[in-house]
Amino acid sequence: MKRIVVVEDEVFMREELENLLQKAGYEVHAVDLFEHVAKNLLEMSPNLILLDINLPNLSGFQICREVKQRSPIPVVILTSRDQMRDELHALDIGADEYLTKPCRKERLLARIANVLKRYEGRANLLEGEGFLLDRQTYTLYIHDASVVLPKNQGKLLEVFLLGGQKVVTKEDLCDALWGTSEFIDENALQVNLTRLKKTMTNLQMHQKIVPVRGAGYRLMMEGGPDEA
Amino acid sequence: MKRIVVVEDEVFMREELENLLQKAGYEVHAVDLFEHVAKNLLEMSPNLILLDINLPNLSGFQICREVKQRSPIPVVILTSRDQMRDELHALDIGADEYLTKPCRKERLLARIANVLKRYEGRANLLEGEGFLLDRQTYTLYIHDASVVLPKNQGKLLEVFLLGGQKVVTKEDLCDALWGTSEFIDENALQVNLTRLKKTMTNLQMHQKIVPVRGAGYRLMMEGGPDEA
DNA sequence: AAAAAACTTACAATCGCTGTAAGTTTTTTT
DNA sequence: AAAAAAACTTACAGCGATTGTAAGTTTTTT
Structure with missing residues (x-):
């Protein structure tokens, strides 16, 4: 079973995502924000990271960049900031997908499945x-x-x-x-x-x-x- | 230099895409529609296929599926049909990206670059x-x-x-x-x-x-x- | 100039892949 | 049921690529 870590600070949203992904057959671990998120994420070594970008302290971009520099784990960014600049930046630093909220469940799941599929064989x-x-x-x-x-x-x-x-x-x-x-x-x-x-x-x-x-x-x- | 084949039947749009991609540093080949598109596409063996889905004869989906079944070439679908069903279907049959028109140039280029990057090392x-x-x-x-x-x-x-x-x-x-x-x-x-x-x-x-x-x-x- | 560190080259031992040989087993035909 | 054909198994020896060894030479530092 594929494991997904959800990084999202808003409680309601986090639970909803957790639920949705679990129903879709993924093993989900939600994490709150704390120091050294990137490091911890790497240690969990999930198959995919779903990353919310409206974060209080550290910029989500920073997390994404760190993860990408040190591992081949795919990162999907979910955001309510629908700015072209953000999207370009996210893709540039290596994000694999950039989705804006509100996002229909089906689309989210389809995009996640798509990213996972393309990462087959890239684990190591x-x-x-x-x-x-x-x-x-x-x-x-x-x-x-x-x-x-x-x-x-x-x-x-x-x-x-x-x-x-x-x-x-x-x-x-x-x-x-x-x-x-x-x-x-x-x-x-x-x-x-x-x-x-x-x-x-x-x-x-x-x-x-x-x-x-x-x-x-x-x-x-x-x-x-x-x-x- | 990366080679991209554009499949698009509308002349104006095709030329615009060709221009844009060339300026971005790609080698572009635009093809009109004819029989056996998929087969010909494979023979050209480009690094990426940009596929318009509003096609007269054959469904763009069909082309995508054929290409995907027989090669590892990434396919980006561009469409004006903004239907969730289409998007899900496209991703399901293996499309690597699904973009709806109108689409800003920057986004198109960023997404294409992103897909290409992820395909490094997958050529064979x-x-x-x-x-x-x-x-x-x-x-x-x-x-x-x-x-x-x-x-x-x-x-x-x-x-x-x-x-x-x-x-x-x-x-x-x-x-x-x-x-x-x-x-x-x-x-x-x-x-x-x-x-x-x-x-x-x-x-x-x-x-x-x-x-x-x-x-x-x-x-x-x-x-x-x-x-x- | 001498010493230390870094590098080069050739050779022999080793390991894994391959083809060969001589079988046995399974399936089909009579 | 017996015979023939096709498919399969196993062990072994030859070969090639990779590796460690040995005996040097070259470069850098003191």
């Missing part, structure tokens, strides 16, 4: 700048093509993606490859990194792995920090 | 009942999981999917595996089929490969034709 896709990586198979999607990376290269790339822009230590990388950083074979790691780098250039990816002396490595956009 | 995904198959890597997506099939198993499954419900001959299968049906090693094919069947049951897929005596094999839904 990690998003990088200009490419996607399947965390289970290490299938890499780029430029309308796809390749299956060797397991080790996939694991390494995965660590870099999860690390964001941060520096990733060799311990982290060894850990990912062999489950332990106890006995580090510096050289084995080195070779595997070289291999990953090579396939990255072969695939014309827009980022590189650069060394950070003594600390580890980091994933960087091509032509990044220009320190001339 | 074949759709089966309850699963997806990547034709390049033979990565199989099912039940929120993914596996890379061995090349031969992938090729076989691919042939079955492309064949639809029809019976697939052994020649077809040999052809897919070894590029020729000249010298058929019945047994080698047999073994490969068995392997595919095994992984299909392991993955709990909802269809089976059943033999058709003397003719070949066919892909069937589990618990299909009940001939008691």
Whole structure:
């Protein structure tokens, strides 16, 4: 059964949505507003997030952006602010659907089902700048093509993606490859990194792995920090 | 550059759309209506199809359905018929977006960009009942999981999917595996089929490969034709 | 100039996929 | 019911891709 989290601060509306979705066969969790909504949402890892945008504290847009940056979970935005600007902005930051209240039940359900359908098979896709990586198979999607990376290269790339822009230590990388950083074979790691780098250039990816002396490595956009 | 095919029979509207999309940086091909639109659309294999639903002969729905059954190309429906029934129907048969005229340019462009973005990496995904198959890597997506099939198993499954419900001959299968049906090693094919069947049951897929005596094999839904 | 860190290349071991062989089982025909 | 045809099963050996190892070289820092 698909799980949906509803983010809505108005009690009446929240209960109505909860009811409607439950009747439609979804497992529903409604959350009120609090600090770190985005973080909590990710931990619940639902199949879809229904997000009301008339929120008191934090902007709904902000939540949407955070979720989208860190996960492939689809987000449907529901709002009473029928402004073209809002809609464009929402779609721009990655919302999958933007619906204005009042919205007929049938339409809401149909759109939700539609979004869910399109997300089939995307559950474990990690998003990088200009490419996607399947965390289970290490299938890499780029430029309308796809390749299956060797397991080790996939694991390494995965660590870099999860690390964001941060520096990733060799311990982290060894850990990912062999489950332990106890006995580090510096050289084995080195070779595997070289291999990953090579396939990255072969695939014309827009980022590189650069060394950070003594600390580890980091994933960087091509032509990044220009320190001339 | 992304290619969009516009299907619209009204001349004025068509030119306007063409213009708008070109300015937005797309490569646009407008097509008039004729027989076998769906077939031709598939041959053009654009990145997206913008489909007007007020068509004279064939129902736009029909076109949408045909395209969706045979390809993963996203379809955006544009219409002046603002009927809830139409919208639900459109979404139900797999349309990716449903917009009503008059529609502001910004919204149209934003929605198109949104749909395109979500389709990144899906260019070579074949759709089966309850699963997806990547034709390049033979990565199989099912039940929120993914596996890379061995090349031969992938090729076989691919042939079955492309064949639809029809019976697939052994020649077809040999052809897919070894590029020729000249010298058929019945047994080698047999073994490969068995392997595919095994992984299909392991993955709990909802269809089976059943033999058709003397003719070949066919892909069937589990618990299909009940001939008691 | 010396040391440390990062990198390169080639090779051998390993693992998974494939075809082969030699069967057995199921279905159809006589 | 027996024989023949089609479909299936299992184990094994060859092959190729991926991996770790070894023995270097190059680059950067001190």
